[in-house]
Amino acid sequence: MVEAGTWRHWLLGIAAFVAMFVLASFAVLLGAKALKVPPSRMTTCGAEALAMALAITSGVQSYRLSRRQHERALQRERDHRRASGLCTNCCYPLRGNTSGVCPECGCAVAEPADRSG
8 A cells, every 4th residue: 555645645546547447438438339439520520528527537536535535535534533441433521431332332452441530
């Protein structure tokens, strides 16, 4: 896996964008051919296909980035809860809990929180 923030990470993102753009362009043009678009419309259809492919590719990449940021934020929240002695699922305080299970939601606790204050 490539470490985030490095030049390889950015290069991989650009390569993925270009690959998705090419595949989307090809798929849109194949769709136009399957719909039997006349040759006189293929030049305008080609420009429309490229615009459609760019829109699809941009949308997919935006979704992937926002999804990744959301997952990172959730992980930071879970880490903060764990460090604060709270259940990572429901935020129930686990001070003095030695069972390894949250009494509120029944979620397994990674390490029993044995804090008294």
